[in-house]
Amino acid sequence: MPKPKMTFVERLYLPEISKGLALTSRHFFRNLWHHSLASLGLESRDRAMVTIAYPEVRRPYPLVARSRHRLTKREDGSPKCVACMMCATACPADCIFIEAEEHPDPAIEKRPRHFDIDMSKCVYCGFCVEACPEDAIRMDTGSFELAYFDRKGLVYDKEFLLNDDPHAVPAHAEPLSRGN
Amino acid sequence: MHTALDSLNAAMSAHPLLVQALAAVAKTVFMMTVVMLIGGLILSWVERKQSAIMQDRIGANRAAILGVRAWGLFHNLADAAKGILKEDFIPPDANPFLHTLAPFLAVSTAVVAFAVLPFGGTVHLWGQSVDLTIAPLPIGILFVWAMMGMGVYGVVLAGYVSNNKFSLLGCLRATAQVISYEVATGLTVLGALLFYRSLDFRDMVAWQMGHNLGQVPFLGHLPDLGAVLAHIPAWGVFLQPLGFVLFFTATIVEMTRIPFDLPEGESEIIGYNIEYSGMKFMIFMMSEFVESLLFAWVIVLVFFGGWSLPGLHLGDGVAVLFGHALPYASGVALEAAAMALKIVFFLWFQMLVRWSLPRFRYDQIMHLGWKIMLPLALANLAVTGVLGVLAR
Numbered sequence: 001m002p003k004p005k006m007t008f009v010e011r012l013y014l015p016e017i018s019k020g021l022a023l024t025s026r027h028f029f030r031n032l033w034h035h036s037l038a039s040l041g042l043e044s045r046d047r048a049m050v051t052i053a054y055p056e057v058r059r060p061y062p063l064v065a066r067s068r069h070r071l072t073k074r075e076d077g078s079p080k081c082v083a084c085m086m087c088a089t090a091c092p093a094d095c096i097f098i099e100a101e102e103h104p105d106p107a108i109e110k111r112p113r114h115f116d117i118d119m120s121k122c123v124y125c126g127f128c129v130e131a132c133p134e135d136a137i138r139m140d141t142g143s144f145e146l147a148y149f150d151r152k153g154l155v156y157d158k159e160f161l162l163n164d165d166p167h168a169v170p171a172h173a174e175p176l177s178r179g180n
Numbered sequence: 181m182h183t184a185l186d187s188l189n190a191a192m193s194a195h196p197l198l199v200q201a202l203a204a205v206a207k208t209v210f211m212m213t214v215v216m217l218i219g220g221l222i223l224s225w226v227e228r229k230q231s232a233i234m235q236d237r238i239g240a241n242r243a244a245i246l247g248v249r250a251w252g253l254f255h256n257l258a259d260a261a262k263g264i265l266k267e268d269f270i271p272p273d274a275n276p277f278l279h280t281l282a283p284f285l286a287v288s289t290a291v292v293a294f295a296v297l298p299f300g301g302t303v304h305l306w307g308q309s310v311d312l313t314i315a316p317l318p319i320g321i322l323f324v325w326a327m328m329g330m331g332v333y334g335v336v337l338a339g340y341v342s343n344n345k346f347s348l349l350g351c352l353r354a355t356a357q358v359i360s361y362e363v364a365t366g367l368t369v370l371g372a373l374l375f376y377r378s379l380d381f382r383d384m385v386a387w388q389m390g391h392n393l394g395q396v397p398f399l400g401h402l403p404d405l406g407a408v409l410a411h412i413p414a415w416g417v418f419l420q421p422l423g424f425v426l427f428f429t430a431t432i433v434e435m436t437r438i439p440f441d442l443p444e445g446e447s448e449i450i451g452y453n454i455e456y457s458g459m460k461f462m463i464f465m466m467s468e469f470v471e472s473l474l475f476a477w478v479i480v481l482v483f484f485g486g487w488s489l490p491g492l493h494l495g496d497g498v499a500v501l502f503g504h505a506l507p508y509a510s511g512v513a514l515e516a517a518a519m520a521l522k523i524v525f526f527l528w529f530q531m532l533v534r535w536s537l538p539r540f541r542y543d544q545i546m547h548l549g550w551k552i553m554l555p556l557a558l559a560n561l562a563v564t565g566v567l568g569v570l571a572r
């Protein structure tokens with residue numbers, strides 16, 4: 001791609017610099033004005049800045065955002081999953097580990113004895129959710145803050161995946177920090 | 181109460197030497213407090229907050245004492261605590277003495293230069309006239325330049341003794357940059373000195389206060405305009421607009437701040453201070469802020485009339501503002517406020533430049549220094565000189 005030719009005024013540099021400085025100082029004075037009004041309680045501070053004071057304030061996540069997985073339950077509380085391995089097969093990161101066992105109910109063929117997801121490998125693609133024929137796995141807990149001192153904390157087991165509390169921490173993990 | 185004051189007055193009048201000695205101590209303490217407070221504490225807060233406000237952010241505001249956040253002012257204290265508590269690492273192959281000396285060299289040269297900067301005119305105390313300068317040196321501006329030139333030794337030493345190739349390259353960049361611009365810095369301000377005919381900051385300010393644009397050769401003879409110009413003070417910036425722009429640019433180069441921060445290159449190329457940690461690193465940072473205050477001060481003195489306020493005249497014990505008599509003390513206070521406001525403006529403007537412009541490439545810096553700034557400064561000086569001779 002050829003370099004765009006600069007005009008003489010642009011090559012003088014100072015006019016262009018003044019334009020840039022005018023822009024930044026306009027932002028400075030406008031925000032300073034809004035900050036001052038906000039300090040007097042006349043308006044909300046949002047007009048002076050785009051900052052979201054995480055973790056006290058969180059932006060609302062869209063409903064379709066893919067977050068930490070959960071396993072949905074039957075009415076009796078057991079997992080809906082029938083251990084068909086569809087999700088494990090679809091997973092591009094190869095991070096779902098399922099061990100199947102016989103289900104006591106003859107109408108249902110199998111159930112997972114172990115269902116582990118290694119979240120340190122998961123790429124949040126959502127293929128597992130798409131692949132599941134039973135609507136047994138969903139990514140709608142709204143939890144993104146997966147940080148632990150230890151990789152083991154990121155391996156979620158069946159018991160943990162059955163809860164949908166976004167602030168839950170696995171029993172075997174030491175959390176790095178909790179926002180609240 | 182009265183008797184105590186009276187006896188103090190009597191004692192002071194009887195011992196002129198005591199007055200001078202006390203004044204010298206007071207001046208030094210005042211100046212060092214200002215420099216350390218602004219250069220060491222306030223400016224790093226200003227840098228954080230101003231950049232944040234310019235970029236629609238809040239800026240650092242989490243450090244709190246007992247729940248009081250005070251707009252992030254405590255971050256400086258937190259920084260200082262961190263700097264002191266951190267490990268003071270000296271590379272195994274470095275010379276420990278020189279490695280420790282470098283940051284102090286960098287900051288002390290900048291601080292010493294404040295000795296010759298006046299923060300006001302002359303005041304009369306108990307019959308003694310006291311110059312509001314720590315060391316009223318007749319060659320003040322030369323002293324500032326000398327100290328400025330010395331400042332690069334700290335940087336060079338830091339890069340050289342760290343025994344690290346990256347810091348060595350950083351200090352080579354610093355040396356080349358500062359030396360290239362030293363010439364231009366000196367030449368840009370010479371045009372203004374042709375008007376003032378003095379190297380003493382106090383004389384420069386006195387000249388700017390005593391003249392108006394109507395008295396300047398050529399400008400004053402312009403038909404119609406001459407009368408209007410007579411109301412405008414003859415500040416250096418009006419006489420030497422090009423000189424001012426060039427000098428301001430050159431001071432940013434000397435401070436090695438963005439857009440000329442190649443010696444550090446904190447965002448990607450690594451600079452001379454890579455082997456420094458803790459308080460020594462912070463001293464390098466501080467020397468940058470102290471220099472920024474120093475140059476704001478020099479610019480105000482040389483180009484913006486120092487403490488002069490248009491319309492205000494201070495005589496012997498009387499102050500006149502646009503024809504109205506004022507108490508002398510309020511006149512002095514107005515001058516001090518004018519000086520402080522001008523310096524604050526330039527500190528703000530330096531920060532504005534630092535947070536608005538992208539960094540130059542190395543060849544662009546050299547091109548700008550040798551092929552643009554130097555010829556322009558020479559031309560500016562030549563034109564000023566020729567016009568000055570013609571006007572005689």
Ligand code: SF4
Nearest residue numbers: 091122123125126128
């Ligand atoms: S979201 Fe994608 S990567 Fe993560 S477990 Fe599901 S299929 Fe695997």
Ligand code: SF4
Nearest residue numbers: 081082084085087132
């Ligand atoms: S696809 Fe659904 S039902 Fe099949 S193993 Fe995965 S979660 Fe269980």
